[in-house]
Amino acid sequence: xxxxxxxxxxxxxxxxxATVAGAAEDTESDIGSQGDPNSQVQLAPQMGYVHRIYNKAxxxxxxxxxxxxxxxxxxxxxxxxxxxxxxxxxxxxxxxAVFVQGVYATTAYLGRTASLAKFxxxxxxxxxxxxxxxxxxxxxxxxxxxxxxCFLMIEALGHPxxxxxxxxxxxxxxxxxxxxxxxxxxxKERQYQNYPFGAGLPISASGDIVRYAEAGERSSIxxxxxxxxxxxxxxxxxxxxxxxxxxxxxxxxxxxxxxWGAVIAGVVIIIVFMVIDRYVETWARNTYGPYNTEEAxxxxxxxx
Amino acid sequence: xxxxxxxxxxxxxxxTMLGIGVVGALVCLYIVYLNSLMxxxxxxxxxxxxxxxxxxxxxxxIKTLCSYGLGTGVPSAGMISLGSGVIAxxxxxxxxxxxPLLVPIGCIFIAAIIGAILGFISDKVLNMNIPVMTRxxxxxxxxxxxxxxxxxxxxxxxxxFTDLIAGSVSFLGMEVTSYAASVIGGCVLATIFMLGAxxxxxxxxxxxxxxxxxxxxxxxxxxxxxLSMLVVAIMSVAFLSLFAVVISFAISVILWGWSxxxxxxxxxxxxxxxxxxxxxxxxxxx
Numbered sequence: 212x213x214x215x216x217x218x219x220x221x222x223x224x225x226x227x228x229a230t231v232a233g234a235a236e237d238t239e240s241d242i243g244s245q246g247d248p249n250s251q252v253q254l255a256p257q258m259g260y261v262h263r264i265y266n267k268a269x270x271x272x273x274x275x276x277x278x279x280x281x282x283x284x285x286x287x288x289x290x291x292x293x294x295x296x297x298x299x300x301x302x303x304x305x306x307x308a309v310f311v312q313g314v315y316a317t318t319a320y321l322g323r324t325a326s327l328a329k330f331x332x333x334x335x336x337x338x339x340x341x342x343x344x345x346x347x348x349x350x351x352x353x354x355x356x357x358x359x360x361c362f363l364m365i366e367a368l369g370h371p372x373x374x375x376x377x378x379x380x381x382x383x384x385x386x387x388x389x390x391x392x393x394x395x396x397x398x399k400e401r402q403y404q405n406y407p408f409g410a411g412l413p414i415s416a417s418g419d420i421v422r423y424a425e426a427g428e429r430s431s432i433x434x435x436x437x438x439x440x441x442x443x444x445x446x447x448x449x450x451x452x453x454x455x456x457x458x459x460x461x462x463x464x465x466x467x468x469x470x471w472g473a474v475i476a477g478v479v480i481i482i483v484f485m486v487i488d489r490y491v492e493t494w495a496r497n498t499y500g501p502y503n504t505e506e507a508x509x510x511x512x513x514x515x
Numbered sequence: 516x517x518x519x520x521x522x523x524x525x526x527x528x529x530x531t532m533l534g535i536g537v538v539g540a541l542v543c544l545y546i547v548y549l550n551s552l553m554x555x556x557x558x559x560x561x562x563x564x565x566x567x568x569x570x571x572x573x574x575x576x577i578k579t580l581c582s583y584g585l586g587t588g589v590p591s592a593g594m595i596s597l598g599s600g601v602i603a604x605x606x607x608x609x610x611x612x613x614x615p616l617l618v619p620i621g622c623i624f625i626a627a628i629i630g631a632i633l634g635f636i637s638d639k640v641l642n643m644n645i646p647v648m649t650r651x652x653x654x655x656x657x658x659x660x661x662x663x664x665x666x667x668x669x670x671x672x673x674x675x676f677t678d679l680i681a682g683s684v685s686f687l688g689m690e691v692t693s694y695a696a697s698v699i700g701g702c703v704l705a706t707i708f709m710l711g712a713x714x715x716x717x718x719x720x721x722x723x724x725x726x727x728x729x730x731x732x733x734x735x736x737x738x739x740x741x742l743s744m745l746v747v748a749i750m751s752v753a754f755l756s757l758f759a760v761v762i763s764f765a766i767s768v769i770l771w772g773w774s775x776x777x778x779x780x781x782x783x784x785x786x787x788x789x790x791x792x793x794x795x796x797x798x799x800x801x
Contacts, residue, residue, distance in 0.1 A: 253724075259798050268720055270590035270713060278709040282746060285706030289753035292682075292696055307746055314742055314775070315713070318735055319721040321782040325731070326724025331798050333788035373695065376702040379709060428795055 218462035221367045225360045226455030232356035233450030234443040236385055237393030239349035242435035243267030243316055246390045248398030251420050256332035258418030263335055265342045265431040266323045267316045276386030277379050283308035283358045284378025305355040313347040342431045357385050388450035396442030401434055456480050526729025529575055536572025540565040540661045544619040547668040556759035560766050562668030563747055567740030573658030574718045574736035580651040593716025597708055599629050600659020611675035618674050622660050630656030662711040666747050671698045671754045703750060714739040731781040738778050741771035
């Protein structure tokens with residue numbers, strides 16, 4: 212009984228860390244315009260809309276976060292192997308990973324923007340100086356929380372995987388959660404605030420992203436301010452629930468049927484969530500209805 | 516049938532880069548073997564150099580492959596490169612049972628075979644119909660396996676399988692051999708895998724666009740490679756003597772600093788304008 216209580220407590224703590232990580236990850240990727248909204252930032256100058264938005268095209272978020280978290284975990288593992296204190300090792304590992312993230316971010320912005328010279332998009336050096344540090348700060352929170360969560364799973368719950376392998380698995384999961392949950396807030400709403408809400412993205416509007424703010428010109432940090440209200444917490448809840456349910460079902464149901472209990476519990480959780488998702492979707496469609504105009508605007512899903 | 520779009524004009528022919536990549540990486544990997552011959556660890560950083568040379572060549576392979584309209588396929592090409600390369604690398608490291616000298620050259624042959632099969636499946640069975648697909652996937656698999664081999668040699672000073680599964684832990688003052696403290700048992704390979712996979716796709720992914728230029732993309736490849744070397748040097752504290760780690764780290768920092776500043780210079784050269792705290796310049800005049 213005591214063991215189960217301890218396990219549930221660790222699950223709750225890991226879930227809380229994951230929530231913080233998810234929120235920070237999504238805000239970071241929105242500030243840097245990573246993931247699928249990046250395609251519109253990349254397209255805008257080609258349509259004649261020169262902008263001052265960051266263009267952090269490292270790769271999709273899941274592989275990128277797979278690297279940052281696996282790197283933090285790898286460095287922390289190596290430092291722990293030479294008898295460093297675990298907390299210190301995790302902090303140094305995350306700091307090294309954030310340094311690499313920052314360097315990749317700057318090379319992506321410089322490379323993409325310099326390659327758009329034909330469309331007269333200049334390189335704004337002040338963006339590089341002001342925004343890179345903000346994405347690095349958010350990335351540090353996301354990476355440190357995720358690596359600490361992996362460390363807890365290994366040390367407190369006795370997970371058999373070594374730290375770098377846990378890092379790659381949960382890093383990819385973190386990137387996927389943030390990319391799937393948070394990006395619509397930025398890519399489909401924030402970038403197209405000058406079009407009616409829910410209008411979709413007709414081809415004629417491609418690249419016409421919002422470039423001017425209420426006062427002055429829009430900066431990527433304003434996008435972080437916007438998405439930290441809805442997108443960040445939503446991604447955090449998504450990743451937190453993934454981690455919590457994953458650990459919770461294993462701790463409670465693993466003793467049943469030689470481990471199959473946990474597998475069956477996992478399938479049941481997925482079915483329950485599918486029912487909830489379907490209900491929310493039909494409720495939203497019935498309540499708000501489809502978007503109607505004279506000419507139906509075709510939904511254009513931009514490639515990431 | 517996909518249409519080829521020329522990514523960038525000029526630069527070195529791809530076959531020349533292939534030659535430099537294969538020969539350069541092999542030479543560097545054989546220099547790492549001097550570690551075993553001379554019972555030292557200071558040559559470990561040559562493994563990192565081998566990986567950087569392979570990445571430099573692989574960037575051009577990705578560019579050739581992705582000039583057939585695979586915009587979003589650039590990161591995927593990096594993943595398949597390392598994903599298939601890791602199989603060839605692990606298989607080749609077992610060849611050390613016959614002779615350690617067989618490992619680097621065997622790695623290239625095994626990777627070429629695996630890559631050709633994967634390329635054939637993608638091209639003909641999945642019907643992607645890209646003329647260079649089979650060759651480029653084979654090249655990318657070789658690049659991926661050489662990158663893994665190089666960074667593994669740099670982190671542990673050896674590419675022999677029996678060394679990769681035996682780490683040492685000091686327990687009550689005694690050195691005990693432990694699988695969990697080894698390169699493979701500790702899964703440092705997972706970190707090396709991601710380092711290589713992002714480093715190989717990033718240069719072309721970051722520099723693509725109408726004004727992409729060969730020297731800037733290749734400089735970005737070197738920069739990504741040296742940056743990965745730098746963190747591999749930090750991780751090698753778990754396996755190598757402090758002297759070898761300091762040498763690896765110092766060389767990586769110098770080379771990374773040089774390549775990063777060169778990359779910024781090239782970006783400045785290619786950019787339309789280089790502005791600091793200036794408003795949006797509307798195209799077509801005010």
